[in-house]
Amino acid sequence: MRxxxxxxxxxxxxxxxxxxxxxxxxxxxxxxxxxxxxxDQLIDDLVTSKYFGYPLMFLLLGVxxxxxxxxxxxxxxxxxxxxxxFEGQLTFVFQxxxxxxWLYGLLVLGVYRGLSWVVSVMLPPMAIFxxxxxxxxxxxxxxxxxxxxxxxxxRSGAHGKMSLTMSMGFGxxxxxxxxxxxxxxxxxxxxxxxxxxxxxxxxxxxxxxAMSSMFxxxxxxxxxxxxxxxxxxxSIVITGIMITLAISWLLSRTLLKGESSSFTLELPPYxxxxxxxxxxxxxxxxxxxxxxxxxxxxxxxxxxxWFLANITVGEYSFIAYLADFLDPLGRIMGLDGVILLAFIxxxxxxxxxxxxxxxxxxxEGAMIELDSLSAFRQLLLDQGWTWLxxxxxxxxxxxxxxxxxxxxxxxxxTGSKKWTxxxxxxxxIVGIIVCTVIAWIVG
Amino acid sequence: xxxxxxxxxxxVGESGIVTVIDAHGLTRRRLLDLGLxxxxxxxxxxxxxxxxxxxxxxxxxxxxxxxNDSKQISIKPFSEVAINE
Numbered sequence: 001m002r003x004x005x006x007x008x009x010x011x012x013x014x015x016x017x018x019x020x021x022x023x024x025x026x027x028x029x030x031x032x033x034x035x036x037x038x039x040d041q042l043i044d045d046l047v048t049s050k051y052f053g054y055p056l057m058f059l060l061l062g063v064x065x066x067x068x069x070x071x072x073x074x075x076x077x078x079x080x081x082x083x084x085x086f087e088g089q090l091t092f093v094f095q096x097x098x099x100x101x102w103l104y105g106l107l108v109l110g111v112y113r114g115l116s117w118v119v120s121v122m123l124p125p126m127a128i129f130x131x132x133x134x135x136x137x138x139x140x141x142x143x144x145x146x147x148x149x150x151x152x153x154x155r156s157g158a159h160g161k162m163s164l165t166m167s168m169g170f171g172x173x174x175x176x177x178x179x180x181x182x183x184x185x186x187x188x189x190x191x192x193x194x195x196x197x198x199x200x201x202x203x204x205x206x207x208x209x210a211m212s213s214m215f216x217x218x219x220x221x222x223x224x225x226x227x228x229x230x231x232x233x234x235s236i237v238i239t240g241i242m243i244t245l246a247i248s249w250l251l252s253r254t255l256l257k258g259e260s261s262s263f264t265l266e267l268p269p270y271x272x273x274x275x276x277x278x279x280x281x282x283x284x285x286x287x288x289x290x291x292x293x294x295x296x297x298x299x300x301x302x303x304x305x306w307f308l309a310n311i312t313v314g315e316y317s318f319i320a321y322l323a324d325f326l327d328p329l330g331r332i333m334g335l336d337g338v339i340l341l342a343f344i345x346x347x348x349x350x351x352x353x354x355x356x357x358x359x360x361x362x363x364e365g366a367m368i369e370l371d372s373l374s375a376f377r378q379l380l381l382d383q384g385w386t387w388l389x390x391x392x393x394x395x396x397x398x399x400x401x402x403x404x405x406x407x408x409x410x411x412x413x414t415g416s417k418k419w420t421x422x423x424x425x426x427x428x429i430v431g432i433i434v435c436t437v438i439a440w441i442v443g
Numbered sequence: 444x445x446x447x448x449x450x451x452x453x454x455v456g457e458s459g460i461v462t463v464i465d466a467h468g469l470t471r472r473r474l475l476d477l478g479l480x481x482x483x484x485x486x487x488x489x490x491x492x493x494x495x496x497x498x499x500x501x502x503x504x505x506x507x508x509x510x511n512d513s514k515q516i517s518i519k520p521f522s523e524v525a526i527n528e
Contacts, residue, residue: 012464012475019502053491151491262509266506
């Protein structure tokens with residue numbers, strides 16, 4: 001103890017001397033302009049205020065989604081028109097060379113349709129959402145969010161830095177899991193890893209946005225309907241954050257007992273974001289990266305689905321058997337067998353869950369031209385979808401096993417099969433419970 | 444009268460001088476890293492909506508500390524210093 005005391009005293013002396021020296025040098029060579037701080041203080045007064053802090057956070061999130069939804073509408077339509085025009089050309093070529101029926105089905109109806117759906121539905125929202133989010137990051141707003149939310153993390157026994165790993169998770173959960181390395185305490189790091197999946201990654205955002213705009217705001221005027229769907233997506237994100245806190249609390253009292261360790265957070269001055277750099281960086285680093293990943297997985301998945309749908313065993317296709325098998329569980333959860341099958345086959349990447357679902361529905365029913373969001377909505381309505389199905393789809397998208405990449409990353413980061421399995425089982429159980437309860441209450 | 448209070452007690456807008464840091468181990472090191480050493484001037488800037496953490500101006504940057512940690516830092520408020528000198 002005496003030795004430790006001495007050690008600390010000497011250490012203090014060294015640190016104090018160093019800081020003193022540094023301060024003297026700094027005073028000689030720098031001039032402090034006391035400008036800008038006032039504005040910063042004014043903004044901070046507002047965004048961290050007792051009454052407006054939380055509502056403003058929610059509002060800002062809503063506005064980001066609103067701009068995304070409104071802005072993505074038109075380009076999505078244009079892109080899908082373009083793709084379907086090209087499908088017509090492809091069909092013409094295939095007929096011209098008298099290609100066999102199965103090859104046409106596999107390549108055009110399977111691979112090409114899956115791809116064009118992914119690109120036309122995912123590209124526009126991503127090209128709008130990512131730059132907006134990066135702008136907020138660049139402005140310096142995220143540390144203020146961490147400042148507002150920190151006491152919740154503390155109370156749930158999680159580390160304060162978890163708000164940073166979570167905002168990485170918005171981009172990609174695998175990245176969020178790797179980012180958990182910044183947390184020194186192994187206990188809190190594991191909590192951050194296990195709960196990162198409760199933040200919807202950009203593989204899931206397009207699905208959330210599509211579902212929300214198709215089913216959550218029907219029967220109201222155009223202008224307010226996009227606002228309502230934006231607020232629904234924001235609420236889904238908030239739900240994810242609340243579940244993160246609840247599960248962290250549960251883990252710190254059971255499997256990973258302990259208190260949260262000390263934490264300091266800098267609130268840097270706001271900076272004028274470099275708009276051009278942000279646009280370029282977020283487009284190439286995020287949009288193209290995610291899209292390419294989706295395309296890489298969607299193409300083979302499209303082919304696989306086509307095979308499953310066209311190989312018949314007895315009377316029905318293989319895919320029909322699989323969906324039928326899952327149907328009872330799906331119905332209990334307010335979903336159906338096809339949706340569950342899509343989530344399971346979508347394990348390689350969340351981006352392809354909706355394409356798989358669409359392809360499966362289409363392979364069962366009549367082939368329709370899926371050339372717009374309203375045609376997509378009609379397809380789902382024909383399959384017996386209601387707003388409840390859409391809501392539970394969004395919730396299960398938020399609350400199910402992480403994608404294959406994230407699971408592999410968790411395995412690598414924790415070095416343990418046990419934690420990896422828990423990371424997959426935990427959210428799935430939460431999702432099944434939440435969906436079942438909601439279906440039961442509404443039904 | 445010489446009054447020493449813990450940092451979390453320093454009201455928003457007030458300043459003080461750090462006298463003792465009673466934290467140990469990793470927490471202590473992190474506080475020292477911020478430049479929080481005996482003799483440093485600290486000003487309370489704002490409280491978060493829940494009152495914890497609290498943000499302080501330390502050597503030109505604004506840093507938020509949890510009450511758990513700021514409790515372990517003793518400071519002499521400026522008003523007291525002025526009276527004593």
